[in-house]
Amino acid sequence: MFTLSDKAIDHANLRQSLERIDAGGFCNFEGWVRNHHLGRGVERLEYQAYVRLAVKQGQAVLDDAMQRYDLLGLRAEHRIGALIPGDMAVWVGVCSVHRDQAFEACRFIIDEIKATVPIWKHEFYLDGSDEWVDPTACNCDHRLKSGAHSH
Protein backbone atom coordinates (compact mmCIF):
# COMPACT_ATOMS: atom_id res chain seq x y z
CA MET A 1 0.00 0.00 0.00
CA PHE A 2 1.23 3.50 -0.88
CA THR A 3 0.18 6.35 1.36
CA LEU A 4 0.72 10.10 1.75
CA SER A 5 0.98 11.65 5.18
CA ASP A 6 0.95 15.22 6.45
CA LYS A 7 2.31 14.00 9.80
CA ALA A 8 5.63 12.40 10.80
CA ILE A 9 6.05 8.98 9.20
CA ASP A 10 5.44 6.21 11.73
CA HIS A 11 8.24 3.97 10.45
CA ALA A 12 8.01 1.50 13.34
CA ASN A 13 4.37 0.82 12.52
CA LEU A 14 5.11 0.51 8.80
CA ARG A 15 7.92 -1.96 9.49
CA GLN A 16 5.73 -3.97 11.84
CA SER A 17 3.08 -4.30 9.15
CA LEU A 18 5.60 -6.21 7.00
CA GLU A 19 6.81 -8.68 9.64
CA ARG A 20 6.04 -12.30 8.75
CA ILE A 21 7.64 -15.60 9.66
CA ASP A 22 7.99 -16.86 6.09
CA ALA A 23 10.18 -13.85 5.14
CA GLY A 24 13.94 -14.26 5.26
CA GLY A 25 14.79 -10.61 4.71
CA PHE A 26 13.49 -7.08 4.99
CA CYS A 27 14.97 -4.12 3.14
CA ASN A 28 14.12 -0.52 3.89
CA PHE A 29 14.95 2.89 2.43
CA GLU A 30 14.35 6.13 4.30
CA GLY A 31 14.72 9.47 2.55
CA TRP A 32 15.69 12.27 4.95
CA VAL A 33 15.60 16.03 4.54
CA ARG A 34 19.19 17.32 4.16
CA ASN A 35 20.33 20.69 5.49
CA HIS A 36 22.06 21.48 2.20
CA HIS A 37 21.39 21.26 -1.55
CA LEU A 38 23.97 21.92 -4.26
CA GLY A 39 26.06 24.03 -1.89
CA ARG A 40 23.19 26.00 -0.36
CA GLY A 41 22.02 25.68 3.22
CA VAL A 42 18.43 24.42 3.48
CA GLU A 43 16.27 25.82 6.26
CA ARG A 44 13.04 23.99 5.47
CA LEU A 45 11.00 22.56 2.63
CA GLU A 46 7.45 21.91 1.61
CA TYR A 47 6.18 18.97 -0.39
CA GLN A 48 3.19 19.59 -2.63
CA ALA A 49 1.31 16.67 -4.16
CA TYR A 50 -1.42 16.12 -6.69
CA VAL A 51 -2.97 13.88 -4.07
CA ARG A 52 -5.47 11.86 -6.09
CA LEU A 53 -2.98 11.02 -8.83
CA ALA A 54 -0.03 10.59 -6.43
CA VAL A 55 -1.85 7.90 -4.45
CA LYS A 56 -2.90 6.16 -7.66
CA GLN A 57 0.59 6.34 -9.21
CA GLY A 58 2.36 5.37 -5.98
CA GLN A 59 0.20 2.26 -5.79
CA ALA A 60 0.94 1.52 -9.47
CA VAL A 61 4.69 1.61 -8.65
CA LEU A 62 4.18 -0.90 -5.83
CA ASP A 63 2.01 -3.13 -8.03
CA ASP A 64 4.73 -3.01 -10.70
CA ALA A 65 7.39 -3.98 -8.12
CA MET A 66 5.23 -6.89 -6.98
CA GLN A 67 5.09 -8.16 -10.56
CA ARG A 68 8.82 -7.66 -11.23
CA TYR A 69 10.23 -9.13 -8.01
CA ASP A 70 9.54 -12.13 -5.83
CA LEU A 71 8.23 -10.30 -2.76
CA LEU A 72 6.09 -11.22 0.23
CA GLY A 73 5.08 -7.69 1.21
CA LEU A 74 5.75 -4.02 0.53
CA ARG A 75 4.75 -0.58 1.81
CA ALA A 76 5.71 2.99 1.00
CA GLU A 77 4.75 6.34 2.49
CA HIS A 78 5.66 9.87 1.39
CA ARG A 79 5.36 13.06 3.43
CA ILE A 80 3.54 16.12 2.21
CA GLY A 81 3.46 19.55 3.83
CA ALA A 82 6.18 21.33 5.80
CA LEU A 83 9.41 19.57 6.82
CA ILE A 84 12.75 20.59 8.31
CA PRO A 85 16.22 19.02 8.03
CA GLY A 86 16.31 15.69 9.82
CA ASP A 87 12.67 14.86 9.08
CA MET A 88 11.85 11.70 7.18
CA ALA A 89 10.49 12.50 3.71
CA VAL A 90 9.81 9.01 2.37
CA TRP A 91 9.81 5.44 3.65
CA VAL A 92 9.98 2.27 1.54
CA GLY A 93 10.01 -1.27 2.94
CA VAL A 94 9.87 -4.68 1.32
CA CYS A 95 10.19 -8.24 2.60
CA SER A 96 11.00 -11.38 0.67
CA VAL A 97 12.15 -14.95 1.13
CA HIS A 98 15.75 -14.08 0.14
CA ARG A 99 17.65 -10.79 0.38
CA ASP A 100 18.47 -10.14 -3.29
CA GLN A 101 14.86 -9.51 -4.30
CA ALA A 102 14.34 -7.21 -1.30
CA PHE A 103 17.41 -5.08 -2.09
CA GLU A 104 16.57 -4.77 -5.77
CA ALA A 105 12.88 -4.05 -5.25
CA CYS A 106 13.60 -1.40 -2.64
CA ARG A 107 15.90 0.46 -5.05
CA PHE A 108 13.39 0.12 -7.89
CA ILE A 109 10.54 1.49 -5.80
CA ILE A 110 12.30 4.61 -4.51
CA ASP A 111 13.66 5.43 -7.96
CA GLU A 112 10.21 5.08 -9.54
CA ILE A 113 8.54 7.11 -6.80
CA LYS A 114 11.00 9.95 -7.33
CA ALA A 115 10.57 9.89 -11.11
CA THR A 116 6.85 9.27 -11.57
CA VAL A 117 4.76 10.14 -8.50
CA PRO A 118 3.41 13.72 -8.76
CA ILE A 119 5.04 15.24 -5.70
CA TRP A 120 7.14 18.42 -5.77
CA LYS A 121 9.75 19.78 -3.40
CA HIS A 122 9.87 23.49 -2.59
CA GLU A 123 13.14 24.30 -0.82
CA PHE A 124 13.68 27.37 1.35
CA TYR A 125 17.31 28.33 1.87
CA LEU A 126 19.19 29.93 4.74
CA ASP A 127 19.98 32.96 2.55
CA GLY A 128 16.25 33.73 2.28
CA SER A 129 15.80 32.47 -1.28
CA ASP A 130 13.58 29.57 -2.31
CA GLU A 131 13.24 27.27 -5.29
CA TRP A 132 11.05 24.51 -6.67
CA VAL A 133 13.51 21.67 -7.23
CA ASP A 134 13.78 20.47 -10.83
CA PRO A 135 15.72 17.19 -10.99
CA THR A 136 15.86 17.42 -14.78
CA ALA A 137 17.71 20.74 -14.74
CA CYS A 138 21.10 18.97 -14.74
CA ASN A 139 20.12 16.63 -17.62
CA CYS A 140 21.23 13.45 -15.85
CA ASP A 141 19.25 10.27 -15.39
CA HIS A 142 19.35 9.56 -11.68
CA ARG A 143 17.88 6.12 -12.18
CA LEU A 144 21.08 5.16 -14.03
CA LYS A 145 23.76 7.35 -12.45
CA SER A 146 23.52 7.22 -8.72
CA GLY A 147 25.93 8.82 -6.35
CA ALA A 148 27.35 11.70 -8.40
CA HIS A 149 24.88 14.06 -6.79
CA SER A 150 21.25 14.02 -5.91
CA HIS A 151 18.19 16.20 -5.75
Place this chain on the structure above:
Amino acid sequence: MKTVTLMYFAQLGAQAGCSEEQVETGANTVAELFLELKGIHGWTLPADKVRFARNDAFCPAEAGFSEGDALAIMPPMSGG
Protein backbone atom coordinates in the same frame (compact mmCIF):
# COMPACT_ATOMS: atom_id res chain seq x y z
CA MET B 1 -14.66 26.21 -27.72
CA LYS B 2 -14.58 24.09 -24.58
CA THR B 3 -14.47 25.07 -20.92
CA VAL B 4 -12.13 23.01 -18.76
CA THR B 5 -10.76 23.17 -15.22
CA LEU B 6 -6.98 23.44 -15.07
CA MET B 7 -4.68 22.55 -12.17
CA TYR B 8 -1.14 23.88 -11.98
CA PHE B 9 1.54 22.48 -9.67
CA ALA B 10 4.82 23.65 -8.16
CA GLN B 11 6.62 26.36 -10.18
CA LEU B 12 3.82 26.38 -12.77
CA GLY B 13 1.31 27.37 -10.10
CA ALA B 14 3.72 29.91 -8.59
CA GLN B 15 4.36 31.57 -11.96
CA ALA B 16 0.66 31.57 -12.86
CA GLY B 17 -0.28 33.04 -9.49
CA CYS B 18 -2.99 30.40 -9.02
CA SER B 19 -3.20 26.65 -8.63
CA GLU B 20 -6.53 26.17 -10.39
CA GLU B 21 -8.67 28.04 -12.90
CA GLN B 22 -11.35 27.52 -15.50
CA VAL B 23 -10.53 28.46 -19.06
CA GLU B 24 -12.37 28.48 -22.36
CA THR B 25 -10.14 27.23 -25.14
CA GLY B 26 -10.12 26.26 -28.77
CA ALA B 27 -7.08 24.01 -28.35
CA ASN B 28 -7.42 20.45 -29.60
CA THR B 29 -4.77 18.77 -27.43
CA VAL B 30 -3.36 19.29 -23.95
CA ALA B 31 -0.01 20.25 -25.53
CA GLU B 32 -1.72 22.96 -27.60
CA LEU B 33 -3.44 24.19 -24.47
CA PHE B 34 -0.10 24.34 -22.63
CA LEU B 35 1.44 26.45 -25.40
CA GLU B 36 -1.62 28.70 -25.43
CA LEU B 37 -1.23 29.32 -21.69
CA LYS B 38 2.59 29.45 -21.60
CA GLY B 39 2.75 33.05 -22.75
CA ILE B 40 -0.19 34.15 -20.63
CA HIS B 41 1.27 32.74 -17.41
CA GLY B 42 4.95 33.35 -18.16
CA TRP B 43 5.89 29.72 -17.81
CA THR B 44 9.59 29.17 -18.44
CA LEU B 45 9.52 25.37 -18.54
CA PRO B 46 9.83 23.92 -22.08
CA ALA B 47 6.93 21.81 -23.34
CA ASP B 48 8.99 18.62 -23.48
CA LYS B 49 9.47 18.67 -19.70
CA VAL B 50 5.79 19.00 -18.85
CA ARG B 51 3.48 16.10 -18.02
CA PHE B 52 -0.27 16.11 -18.29
CA ALA B 53 -3.20 14.40 -16.62
CA ARG B 54 -6.84 14.31 -17.63
CA ASN B 55 -9.43 13.54 -14.96
CA ASP B 56 -6.79 12.23 -12.51
CA ALA B 57 -5.01 9.92 -14.98
CA PHE B 58 -1.75 10.60 -16.85
CA CYS B 59 -2.28 11.35 -20.52
CA PRO B 60 0.09 11.99 -23.44
CA ALA B 61 0.75 15.50 -24.78
CA GLU B 62 -1.26 14.76 -27.91
CA ALA B 63 -4.37 13.75 -25.91
CA GLY B 64 -7.58 15.57 -26.63
CA PHE B 65 -10.13 16.62 -24.02
CA SER B 66 -13.82 17.27 -23.59
CA GLU B 67 -16.03 19.98 -22.16
CA GLY B 68 -15.84 19.91 -18.35
CA ASP B 69 -12.66 17.85 -18.09
CA ALA B 70 -10.19 18.49 -15.27
CA LEU B 71 -6.69 18.83 -16.72
CA ALA B 72 -3.43 18.97 -14.78
CA ILE B 73 -0.23 20.53 -16.06
CA MET B 74 2.79 19.29 -14.13
CA PRO B 75 6.52 20.11 -14.04
CA PRO B 76 9.09 17.32 -13.49
CA MET B 77 8.38 15.44 -10.25
CA SER B 78 10.78 16.02 -7.36
CA GLY B 79 9.58 13.87 -4.50
CA GLY B 80 11.77 11.60 -2.42
